[in-house]
Amino acid sequence: xxxxxxxxxxxxxxxxxxxxxxxxxxxxxxxxxxxxxxxxxxxxxxxxxxxxxxxxxxxxxxxxxxxxxxxxxxxxxxxxxxxxxxxxxxxxxxxxxxxxxxxxxxxxxxxxxxxxxxxxxxxxxxxxxxxxxxxxxxxxxxxxxxxxxxxxxxxxxxxxxxxxxxxxxxxxxxxxxxxxxxxxxxxxxxxxxxxxxxxxxxxxxxxxxxxxxxxxxxxxxxxxxxxxxxxxxxxxxxxxxxxxxxxxxxxxxxxxxxxxxxxxxxxxxxxxxxxxxxxxxxxxxxxxxxxxxxxxxxxxxxxxxxxxxxxxxxxxxxxxxxxxxxxxxxxxxxxxxxxxxxxxxxxxxxxxxxxxxxxxxxxxxxxxxxxxxxxxxxxxxxxxxxxxxxxxxxxxxxxxxxxxxxxxxxxxxxxxxxxxxxxxxxxxxxxxxxxxxxxxxxxxxxxxxxxxxxxxxxxxxxxxxxxxxxxxxxxxxxxxxxxxxxxxxxxxxxxxxxxxxxxxxxxxxxxxxxxxxxxxxxxxxxxxxxxxxxxxxxxxxxxxxxxxxxxxxxxxxxxxxxxxxxxxxxxxxxxxxxxxxxxxxxxxxxxxxxxxxxxxxxxxxxxxxxxxxxxxxxxxxxxxxxxxxxxxxxxxxxxxxxxxxxxxxxxx
Numbered sequence: 174x175x176x177x178x179x180x181x182x183x184x185x186x187x188x189x190x191x192x193x194x195x196x197x198x199x200x201x202x203x204x205x206x207x208x209x210x211x212x213x214x215x216x217x218x219x220x221x222x223x224x225x226x227x228x229x230x231x232x233x234x235x236x237x238x239x240x241x242x243x244x245x246x247x248x249x250x251x252x253x254x255x256x257x258x259x260x261x262x263x264x265x266x267x268x269x270x271x272x273x274x275x276x277x278x279x280x281x282x283x284x285x286x287x288x289x290x291x292x293x294x295x296x297x298x299x300x301x302x303x304x305x306x307x308x309x310x311x312x313x314x315x316x317x318x319x320x321x322x323x324x325x326x327x328x329x330x331x332x333x334x335x336x337x338x339x340x341x342x343x344x345x346x347x348x349x350x351x352x353x354x355x356x357x358x359x360x361x362x363x364x365x366x367x368x369x370x371x372x373x374x375x376x377x378x379x380x381x382x383x384x385x386x387x388x389x390x391x392x393x394x395x396x397x398x399x400x401x402x403x404x405x406x407x408x409x410x411x412x413x414x415x416x417x418x419x420x421x422x423x424x425x426x427x428x429x430x431x432x433x434x435x436x437x438x439x440x441x442x443x444x445x446x447x448x449x450x451x452x453x454x455x456x457x458x459x460x461x462x463x464x465x466x467x468x469x470x471x472x473x474x475x476x477x478x479x480x481x482x483x484x485x486x487x488x489x490x491x492x493x494x495x496x497x498x499x500x501x502x503x504x505x506x507x508x509x510x511x512x513x514x515x516x517x518x519x520x521x522x523x524x525x526x527x528x529x530x531x532x533x534x535x536x537x538x539x540x541x542x543x544x545x546x547x548x549x550x551x552x553x554x555x556x557x558x559x560x561x562x563x564x565x566x567x568x569x570x571x572x573x574x575x576x577x578x579x580x581x582x583x584x585x586x587x588x589x590x591x592x593x594x595x596x597x598x599x600x601x602x603x604x605x606x607x608x609x610x611x612x613x614x615x616x617x618x619x620x621x622x623x624x625x626x627x628x629x630x631x632x633x634x635x636x637x638x639x640x641x642x643x644x645x646x647x648x649x650x651x652x653x654x655x656x657x658x659x660x661x662x663x664x665x666x667x668x669x670x671x672x673x674x675x676x677x678x679x680x681x682x683x684x685x686x687x688x689x690x691x692x693x694x695x696x697x698x699x700x701x702x703x704x705x706x707x708x709x710x711x712x713x714x715x716x717x718x719x720x721x722x723x724x725x726x727x728x729x730x731x732x733x734x735x736x737x738x739x740x741x742x743x744x745x746x747x748x749x750x751x752x753x754x755x756x757x758x759x760x761x762x763x764x765x766x767x768x769x770x771x772x773x774x775x776x777x778x779x780x781x782x783x784x785x786x787x788x789x790x791x792x793x794x795x796x797x798x799x800x801x802x803x804x805x806x807x808x809x810x811x812x813x814x815x816x817x818x819x820x821x822x823x824x825x
């Protein structure tokens with residue numbers, strides 16, 4: 174069967190399956206590495222709850238402290254100390270605060286290596302795709318399970334080919350390309366998809382800029398953003414290996430391979446990439462093909478409050494929006510080329526009076542190179558305020574946060590309301606050059622001498638609805654039937670499903686969770702819903718925070734399963750990890766929504782039947798198809814959740 178690059182990489186890491194894997198399959202995977210950062214402190218209790226207290230493969234986990242690194246109070250230092258002690262006890266690779274952002278470390282130290290698969294309990298693991306590594310996010314329960322078993326599960330997403338053509342105009346960066354994609358295709362076209370980037374423009378897009386584009390594929394809505402392995406990739410690794418040798422570094426001490434060489438980036442691993450770049454098959458299937466002529470766009474600014482409000486330089490500059498703070502930092506734009514571009518604008522000049530420009534490198538190594546070449550000092554001379562390597566203001570932590578009424582221009586990847594400080598502030602996103610120019614002028618400014626006449630397109634491709642026959646495990650129902658409840662709202666967030674005021678009330682019993690479920694969405698839901706109902710929701714169901722109770726509360730209410738047009742991926746993982754069945758059927762949901770134009774929050778419907786063996790839904794004399802729920806997901810439902818599955822399996 175023809176396969177895409179994503180399918181081919183997954184094939185290398187799938188467990189217990191010899192047949193070709195394809196988009197839509199639920200599979201068990203054994204990724205090369207799993208990154209956790211400050212949230213390692215929250216994963217450790219889940220690990221201990223399993224009760225095994227053994228790490229399946231100490232070389233698989235990676236710990237990197239990067240989020241709250243400016244916080245030196247006793248509580249945070251104690252947490253950091255416990256994480257370091259845990260790493261030492263189990264022989265896990267550990268990078269202390271100040272080393273850099275975990276995603277950058279994963280790339281620089283070869284954990285996220287081309288043509289491998291790596292995961293992280295952080296949404297920006299998409300970034301690894303810039304190097305040709307299939308990176309995708311998991312949740313904390315997954316991370317604990319990986320420590321113990323080495324495995325987790327993944328549903329291979331719909332795969333979209335993104336073709337970038339042309340040559341970027343002078344002054345257009347990878348960040349501008351990424352923001353243009355988010356703004357031009359801003360109706361969830363790639364939600365929960367895996368992206369594969371191709372096109373003649375790639376020869377002009379450096380590895381650092383590819384990392385930026387792959388990183389922001391998260392904000393675009395994708396689960397992965399994968400670039401091919403080409404000459405630029407090989408050169409990156411050759412230069413990386415030369416740098417490692419020059420500095421005499423082989424990663425952390427536990428990395429030693431006994432041969433006096435770096436265990437992941439070395440002559441042998443690079444030679445494998447030359448011989449086997451792992452190209453997709455010529456007739457591989459893509460659910461959509463998106464095209465963008467990168468030569469047709471100019472520098473882009475997005476915001477405030479989201480990435481879908483896109484304004485090219487010619488539109489944003491005349492508004493002369495004054496800025497109080499400017500940020501050049503984060504995993505998306507904290508690399509050498511980013512600071513170099515900013516320094517070219519600010520060298521020998523000063524930021525505007527009243528503007529605070531904060532700079533933080535993605536790693537200590539990057540800062541050392543910038544210092545050696547004088548670039549870092551150029552920025553400091555211009556008035557920039559230095560922060561340590563880490564996430565910092567990007568995640569709303571540490572020095573330099575936004576206050577009430579302040580406006581910022583930032584080279585970070587998110588500008589959600591309140592993320593970088595006060596909810597009464599505004600953050601716009603742009604490239605490092607745009608940030609520097611704005612700080613210099615005192616108002617949002619992007620290079621506007623470049624024509625903006627975007628050329629782009631999208632086409633969809635149907636795979637056909639072939640009959641399927643899915644293996645059904647003992648204990649898993651071949652079919653379910655029950656009354657359907659319809660909650661038509663799209664983007665129903667986790668606070669609507671399970672109110673935030675209860676999230677950290679650890680004493681809430683299952684019965685109490687059931688009483689308050691959907692309270693913020695529809696106070697009458699608890700009275701309308703009956704044990705055994707099947708819930709149907711809208712599109713992007715479960716967006717928002719990662720609270721697990723948004724899944725368990727519905728389960729405790731007696732809802733047998735949940736059907737939606739699409740799910741927030743974190744919600745889907747939390748649901749299945751807790752043994753709660755969720756499936757996507759956009760055709761059914763679109764027809765249900767078309768039938769209800771009045772504002773009704775919870776609507777009792779007719780009987781619906783879900784046939785898991787044949788992956789079909791029968792409702793009102795019509796049939797709808799969905800992606801089969803494979804044995805990897807069934808196993809979690811039968812065991813009543815991931816942690817129970819691990820306990821049961823290990824005890825046996």
